[in-house]
Amino acid sequence: MASVSHKTRVLAAMTIPVTAALVLAGCASDSGDNGGSEGSSIIVGTTDKVTFLDPAGSYDNGSFAIMNQVFPFLMNSKPGTSDVEPDIAESAEFNADGDYEVTLKSGLKFANGNDLTSSDVKFTFDRVIAINAENGPWALLGNLDSVETPDDTTVVFHLKNGNDQTFPQVLSSPAGPIVDEEVFSADAVTSDDDIVKGEAFAGPYTITSYKFNELVTFAPNKEYQGILGAPENDDVTLKYYADSSNLKLDVQEGNIDVAYRSLSATDVADLRGQDSVEVVDGPGGELRYIVFNFDTMPFGAKTSDADPAKALAVRQAIADVVDREEIAEQVYKDTYTAVYSFVPQGLTGATEVLKELYGDGSGGPDVDKAKERLEAAGVTVPVELNLQYNPDHYGESSADEYALVKDQLDASGLFTVNLGSTEWTQYSKDRTADVYPMYQLGWFPDYSDADNYLTPFFATDNFLLNHYSNAEVDQEITQQQTEVDPAARQKLIEDIQAKVAADLSTLPLLQGAQTVVVGTDVSGAVLDGSFKFRFGTLTKG
Amino acid sequence: MTTVTAPAAPPGAAASAPKRARGGGFWRYLLVRFLLIFPTIFILVTLVFFLMRLTGDPITASLGDRLTPDQLAERIHEAGYDRPILVQYLEYLGNVFTGNFGSSITDGRPIVDILLSYGSATLELAIYALIVAFIVGIPLGMVAAYFRDRWGDAGLRVFAILSYATPVFFAGLVLKLIFSVWLKWLPVAGRASTRTEIKLQSLDHQTGIYLIDAIRTGSGAAVGDVLAHAVLPALALGLLTAGVFLRLVRTNVIGTLSRDYVDAARSRGVGEYRLVRKHALKPALVPIITVIGLQIALLLGGAVLTETTFEWKGLGFQLAYYLSKRDFVAVQGIVALLAVIVALTNFIVDLVAAILDPRVRY
Numbered sequence A: 001m002a003s004v005s006h007k008t009r010v011l012a013a014m015t016i017p018v019t020a021a022l023v024l025a026g027c028a029s030d031s032g033d034n035g036g037s038e039g040s041s042i043i044v045g046t047t048d049k050v051t052f053l054d055p056a057g058s059y060d061n062g063s064f065a066i067m068n069q070v071f072p073f074l075m076n077s078k079p080g081t082s083d084v085e086p087d088i089a090e091s092a093e094f095n096a097d098g099d100y101e102v103t104l105k106s107g108l109k110f111a112n113g114n115d116l117t118s119s120d121v122k123f124t125f126d127r128v129i130a131i132n133a134e135n136g137p138w139a140l141l142g143n144l145d146s147v148e149t150p151d152d153t154t155v156v157f158h159l160k161n162g163n164d165q166t167f168p169q170v171l172s173s174p175a176g177p178i179v180d181e182e183v184f185s186a187d188a189v190t191s192d193d194d195i196v197k198g199e200a201f202a203g204p205y206t207i208t209s210y211k212f213n214e215l216v217t218f219a220p221n222k223e224y225q226g227i228l229g230a231p232e233n234d235d236v237t238l239k240y241y242a243d244s245s246n247l248k249l250d251v252q253e254g255n256i257d258v259a260y261r262s263l264s265a266t267d268v269a270d271l272r273g274q275d276s277v278e279v280v281d282g283p284g285g286e287l288r289y290i291v292f293n294f295d296t297m298p299f300g301a302k303t304s305d306a307d308p309a310k311a312l313a314v315r316q317a318i319a320d321v322v323d324r325e326e327i328a329e330q331v332y333k334d335t336y337t338a339v340y341s342f343v344p345q346g347l348t349g350a351t352e353v354l355k356e357l358y359g360d361g362s363g364g365p366d367v368d369k370a371k372e373r374l375e376a377a378g379v380t381v382p383v384e385l386n387l388q389y390n391p392d393h394y395g396e397s398s399a400d401e402y403a404l405v406k407d408q409l410d411a412s413g414l415f416t417v418n419l420g421s422t423e424w425t426q427y428s429k430d431r432t433a434d435v436y437p438m439y440q441l442g443w444f445p446d447y448s449d450a451d452n453y454l455t456p457f458f459a460t461d462n463f464l465l466n467h468y469s470n471a472e473v474d475q476e477i478t479q480q481q482t483e484v485d486p487a488a489r490q491k492l493i494e495d496i497q498a499k500v501a502a503d504l505s506t507l508p509l510l511q512g513a514q515t516v517v518v519g520t521d522v523s524g525a526v527l528d529g530s531f532k533f534r535f536g537t538l539t540k541g
Numbered sequence B: 001m002t003t004v005t006a007p008a009a010p011p012g013a014a015a016s017a018p019k020r021a022r023g024g025g026f027w028r029y030l031l032v033r034f035l036l037i038f039p040t041i042f043i044l045v046t047l048v049f050f051l052m053r054l055t056g057d058p059i060t061a062s063l064g065d066r067l068t069p070d071q072l073a074e075r076i077h078e079a080g081y082d083r084p085i086l087v088q089y090l091e092y093l094g095n096v097f098t099g100n101f102g103s104s105i106t107d108g109r110p111i112v113d114i115l116l117s118y119g120s121a122t123l124e125l126a127i128y129a130l131i132v133a134f135i136v137g138i139p140l141g142m143v144a145a146y147f148r149d150r151w152g153d154a155g156l157r158v159f160a161i162l163s164y165a166t167p168v169f170f171a172g173l174v175l176k177l178i179f180s181v182w183l184k185w186l187p188v189a190g191r192a193s194t195r196t197e198i199k200l201q202s203l204d205h206q207t208g209i210y211l212i213d214a215i216r217t218g219s220g221a222a223v224g225d226v227l228a229h230a231v232l233p234a235l236a237l238g239l240l241t242a243g244v245f246l247r248l249v250r251t252n253v254i255g256t257l258s259r260d261y262v263d264a265a266r267s268r269g270v271g272e273y274r275l276v277r278k279h280a281l282k283p284a285l286v287p288i289i290t291v292i293g294l295q296i297a298l299l300l301g302g303a304v305l306t307e308t309t310f311e312w313k314g315l316g317f318q319l320a321y322y323l324s325k326r327d328f329v330a331v332q333g334i335v336a337l338l339a340v341i342v343a344l345t346n347f348i349v350d351l352v353a354a355i356l357d358p359r360v361r362y
Helices: A002-030 A061-070 A118-131 A192-197 A244-252 A265-272 A308-321 A324-330 A353-357 A367-376 A398-411 A424-431 A471-482 A486-503 B016-054 B058-063 B069-079 B085-097 B111-146 B151-165 B168-182 B194-201 B210-217 B220-257 B260-267 B272-309 B315-324 B328-356
Strands: A041-046 A089-094 A100-104 A144-151 A154-159 A205-211 A215-220 A235-240 A258-260 A277-292 A336-338 A383-389 A415-421 A438-443 A506-519
Touching: A041 A244, A061 A205, A061 A215, A061 A235, A100 A118, A118 A144, A118 A154, A192 A205, A205 B194, A215 B194, A235 B194, A244 A258, A244 A265, A244 A506, A265 A277, A265 A506, A308 A353, A308 A367, A308 A383, A308 A398, A308 A415, A308 A506, A324 A336, A324 A398, A324 A506, A353 A486, A383 A398, A383 A424, A398 A415, A398 A438, A424 A438, A424 B058, A471 A486, B016 B085, B016 B328, B058 B069, B111 B151, B111 B210, B111 B220, B111 B272, B111 B315, B111 B328, B151 B220, B168 B220, B168 B272, B194 B210, B194 B220, B210 B220, B220 B272, B260 B272, B272 B315, B272 B328, B315 B328
Parallel strands: A041 A235, A041 A258, A383 A415, A383 A438
Antiparallel strands: A089 A100, A100 A154, A144 A154, A205 A215, A215 A235, A258 A506, A277 A438, A277 A506, A336 A506
């Protein structure tokens, strides 16, 4: 009897603490504090990260997402469009000299009470260039020569190439948030704490509490006078996640109201079937390509059997064979869409020129057409292709994406693909050193203008360094950059795309779709071609 | 750690002589242990310095797809990453010895701030995990010893092996799946719910240890919420060590239970429970203290995975983030701190063991 009693006591000593912990946890769960928001307060979750709140120091999605809420821009786009118009400016236009002249609204103030004048604007742009931060947006201001401020509300941007039609978009880009010269440093990146303490905000929101990459709370800024208007909610809390599966579970369970960037394709597909949430889709700015190196691809200029006509036939036959829809559906569960344009859908100037030129004419593959093309050019099949991708920079599905591309090309019987992958650091060096005849590339735009998808890729000595050069394309690229008539400019952009579609220096495969998941009681989530997600339109209830 | 049993004293030796010898030996032992901290940290920091540079530089990692090779080379040159690696290494050592850990490359935060901000979260998790290890490992070790070679003992030994052989991230995912997703008893991740975090952020002079901060808010719901969030990460990490404790306690209690003085107590009619708890457990706990030193290193290693799995924003979580960005400076700073913690803990453990256990040879 005694020994039984002792056993019980030993077991009790072991189980009591464990049970107590679970009961305590249960009590906490029952308290009703599930972490969700109350009233018209909104909780947004994201896996993005902030590097710096200071616009001079960062050029990434996570930092820009906050800047869009708390800093004003001279030019900005209303939710639903990517076309820019004056934000805190009264007017903005090119003057007779080709410079860009902006007149500020009068009586502008920062949340700390400081006046927002032309001096702040000049300070903003001068410091981005002066600081020249490693991860800053200085490169976007390459065409800016100087900034002049004739009076408190007038700013004149003197441009190296006058009438630069991309400049209004640059003012809306990560280089464009206007900062308070009394809070920010002129020659160094200002710390997040100093910015928050200094209340140097003149956008739709101010930051009321800030814990770096953990939790940020925003409250409406009464001083904001721009085109976005007053926020429709009481406050917004932005919560940061490291793991997208935790973000997914929290929005699914109602612990947060909105999940914005970045859920995996599988998670989005799963959430589409849930009653507790709604998935909102919008156009994305990311494009994914295959890049051809004109020197080292089959029949390229530096190969032993160099033949430009055969090389072109190979590129075009590849375009005939790839099935973008299959890749988008199978690999990305439609979180990417098939793209047949060099300028993504949703932006002015987007066409579907590749759909007409290649494959079955309606977006699908056509192996027979590819075979005819190769035969006509005298190319012996199968053509051996060395295709390289990167597994750690463009998302974890890159391996699946390129395995499927290989399958499609191999299955045509026209190609034999040797697929290789390289870690990012080496890949970055190799791709511009003629190591890869064909390789994967992803592109996120600097700003929402067609030029950002053309000049970096197709101008001679472009950043791809793939040895593509077309004098007519060069000329039209230069022309469209300064064409003041929007219709004429659009025509030039379409012409450029028609020419590069025939040359096929790159083969666009997929366009990233933006996705935001909201609770069923949340409305006002707008995704558009500006790729800016504004908290001010979100409401609950 | 060298906890070797001392040979028996020669018969007839004066009682005071060995005492004096031990006193001098103790301080020499202490000094040697203390001095060993420095090469330990030095070797680790050196290894991290060179290994990080094998994986590429942070500029290529962040700007490799945007800049031309010339622009990239210019940026790398400006940052000094193209200098001979030995020059960079000596400069780094110089900075470390002067207490200058620099600022992270990714987000420009002073390394000291990072260590202070996130170190408290890791410390809190490590304490919770140790508590779990103690309250699970020690009682179960006693039970296993008591039921030696019976089904209960066999089951607990299997449990011990499983708990330290199961990868901590896997244990975390399984726990999360069962208790958060299926049963919905406990939160999925994080250190507190959003509402509690906002409440904690409103405090002046936060300690960074959420339980203390939650108590300071005076809100029972906040305390409960913080504890509820701690249960699964603490279990995932604590069970890793609990298995080691369980086996150690079991072995030592079995060993002690067969000693003469225990038999003597049993013959005097002392009950089995009292025998285990009072006579066998206390001596069996001494080796646990010596093992804690090793377990701290294991816990910190496990914290990287546990913190990532549960969004527990501590040093391990940050280390994983900065590693992905190839942020040399931040990784070196965090690893240096972890090395200091492990080395200091081992030193303290050796010291305590030497004081508690007279058999430790100086």
